Amino acid sequence: AQSVTQLGSHVSVSEGALVLLRCNYSSSVPPYLFWYVQYPNQGLQLLLKYTSAATLVKGINGFEAEFKKSETSFHLTKPSAHMSDAAEYFCAVSGDTGGFKTIFGAGTRLFVKA
Amino acid sequence: DTAVSQTPKYLVTQMGNDKSIKCEQNLGHDTMYWYKQDSKKFLKIMFSYNNKELIINETVPNRFSPKSPDKAHLNLHINSLELGDSAVYFCASSQGSASTDTQYFGPGTRLTVL
Numbered sequence: 121a122q123s124v125t126q127l128g129s130h131v132s133v134s135e136g137a138l139v140l141l142r143c144n145y146s147s148s149v150p151p152y153l154f155w156y157v158q159y160p161n162q163g164l165q166l167l168l169k170y171t172s173a174a175t176l177v178k179g180i181n182g183f184e185a186e187f188k189k190s191e192t193s194f195h196l197t198k199p200s201a202h203m204s205d206a207a208e209y210f211c212a213v214s215g216d217t218g219g220f221k222t223i224f225g226a227g228t229r230l231f232v233k234a
Numbered sequence: 235d236t237a238v239s240q241t242p243k244y245l246v247t248q249m250g251n252d253k254s255i256k257c258e259q260n261l262g263h264d265t266m267y268w269y270k271q272d273s274k275k276f277l278k279i280m281f282s283y284n285n286k287e288l289i290i291n292e293t294v295p296n297r298f299s300p301k302s303p304d305k306a307h308l309n310l311h312i313n314s315l316e317l318g319d320s321a322v323y324f325c326a327s328s329q330g331s332a333s334t335d336t337q338y339f340g341p342g343t344r345l346t347v348l
Contacts, residue, residue, distance in 0.1 A: 152333050152334050154336075156337075156339075158275075161341075161342075162341055162342070163238070163324055163326075163339030163340050163341050163342055164277075164324070164326075164337075164339040165338075165339065166336045166337070166338075169334070169336065171334045208275055210277065214333040214334070215333040215334075216333075221279055221282075221290060222279070222333075222337065224276075224277040224278075226274070226275065226276055227275045227276070227277075229275075
């Protein structure tokens with residue numbers, strides 16, 4: 121079975137500061153990993169995904185994430201936070217032998233202070 | 235044009251009633267999903283259809299019944315609504331059912347059971 125743990129249900133940064141959202145996964149098979157973002161009162165949208173190609177994945181809005189197998193991590197970063205980045209971020213994993221299912225983490229709420 | 239649309243956006247109803255939520259996607263995708271997001275933002279898969287065939291059926295009360303009349307539509311009918319059914323329900327779609335496929339989410343339906 122697969123699982124995802126997002127460390128920190130809330131993260132607060134100042135505008136212009138580094139954003140770091142942590143995600144660790146557990147998987148018995150090579151995982152596929154995703155970061156989705158949910159803005160208030162909206163559905164989720166894909167930021168980026170890792171599908172076993174390059175370990176450093178670049179996404180939309182200046183976000184990137186690095187797959188580290190030895191650490192079973194897929195942390196999301198952005199060099200400089202904008203007010204518009206305030207949202208809920210979900211890490212997700214798929215690829216289990218059961219197929220089809222994507223397992224989502226509990227989410228991390230990002231606050232950006234002016 | 236909205237890629238994945240849901241109706242209604244808000245649904246307030248009494249315990250014991252029966253209600254339906256409709257979902258349509260115009261992306262030409264083969265796979266559609268229903269997710270439940272609880273008050274703590276935890277996102278859980280309920281059902282998934284691929285080309286009108288049920289491929290994921292999680293441990294969900296049988297009061298919940300999905301129906302896919304064609305691959306562009308996936309509706310969710312809920313019988314005998316309970317207080318615990320209050321949540322945001324998201325429809326999503328993906329090109330196929332592969333583990334690497336990106337899911338595209340609708341805006342959500344906020345269900346409140348009184």
